Amino acid sequence: MTASLTLQDLYIYPIKSLGGIRLSESTTERRGLRHDRRWLLVDERNQFLTQRQNPAMALLRLAPAYNGFLLTHAQRPDLLPLYIPFEATPERTLFVTIWDDMVFAWRGTPEADEWLTEALGKVCRLVYMSDMVRRDVEPELNPEGQLLSFADEYPFLLIGQSSLDDLNGRLTESVLMDRFRPNLVVSGGPAFGEDTWEQFQIGDVTFRAVRACGRCVMTTVNQQTALKSAHGEPLRTLASYRTIGGKVMFGQNLTVSGRGQLRVGDTVELLSVKP
Template sequence: MAIYTLSDIYIYPIKSLGGIRVNETLVEKRGLQYDRRWMLVDEKGNFLTQRKFAHMALLQVELTDTGFLVSHNQQKMAPLQIPFEANDEKTKLVSIWNDVSFAFEVTAEANAWFSEALGMPCKLVHMPDNAMRHVDPEYARPNDLVSFADAYPFMMIGQESLNDLNSRLAEQLPMNRFRPNLVFTGGSAFDEDTWTEFTIGDTTFFPVKPCARCLVTTINQETAEQSAEPLKTLATYRTQNNKVNFGQNLIHNGLGTTLKTGQQLEIID
């Protein structure tokens, strides 16, 4: 029987900006601690995404003792420090896909920094703990919540699945093209497609829907340059119901538990 090991954990504190690899993190109701709890919106409150603004990839995020440090890969701008603590002075309704949620506007300083960095007016908002954004009930339970992630608390990919894709490409791609939360080693390509329940430590996960891939996978996360790959190749063997699938979306049981790289995945069903 194959042995599956959690090899990488990623969080993306600000939606559509750079991710952070961590060795351990807490599991919360909406997913991993700090994951996509912040988001950039336009003047109307609509979320900003690399799908429309590829240069968002140039903004990188680092974890510090008191919050996050955001910097620009190409522009000479002083980094922006964002504290963990939410500022509840300004409440704002924001839109993400078909959902509307209330959020807190972080600071005027953050708004100005991101507006300059991206070359367009925008605001940074934070999702408070009492915001209720639900996972699609067609694939989840009524009380399942999600942050500003596209739709689900977690997304997972097996390293062998990426290895399989890279074996078909002229140029190898890193895992950051696919922005997973959890990466595991072991087994065969696309084993994750066959699971309905597994555990990591004290947390139980349920793969509920394949992850349909979008244009973000075609954006180089270091340079913001775009190409046809990997969607062109994935479409030849990973298309189902007119969608290109790669990775699995997860819901979960188990709050306040810790995930650590090196833990084993136990396949239940």
């Protein structure tokens, strides 16, 4: 008998590459879960910033607040919590670069820029992606014209808990799921069973698993301490048995058919598998 599949966890990352928030329920939208990665930090050249080059970003944590979020620094109590609204206003705008894309963005407040510059020790600006921006998911794999937030490649990332358990069984020191920054964590089923999924449904929402997610050095950053692994773990171990086409794969990139509601504890129903 096939093990039942359940939505175990839901996460959003309101500001790309900063701390995530675990939710009990969320709404799916064209660009991902509501409020996921709609804010971004950029440098003085308007180039996007991530933990790849700035691991200290892991120490910046977000918590839900009324109509927005509260941003704090895990090791700097002298920095008072900063309020970040769900959305910016179009009063100040600029173009920002994220990977190969240049997109229009709305500026956050000068106070936010000052707080973040002090927190990270480098000049940075906070920007917001409005619904007017068009940033397409890989068109060759997504003819339906899916849109993207400031996420790297796809609106949603799913990982099976069994897959992390398998990895931790091979490591000297276990790692937490937050190293991999998924939106959806599913329990039940075998390790890496999600590699075979094509169409599946959670609640009233239908997802398509498009392709595996290639992982990078960011997975070596401890999200509690912002320190990088001296031995390149867990990426080094993952590479020993999860390298496909020169990339280290962990998790599945997803698109969604429409808006709907997800709740932790929802049943995951597999509709079709990849040929």
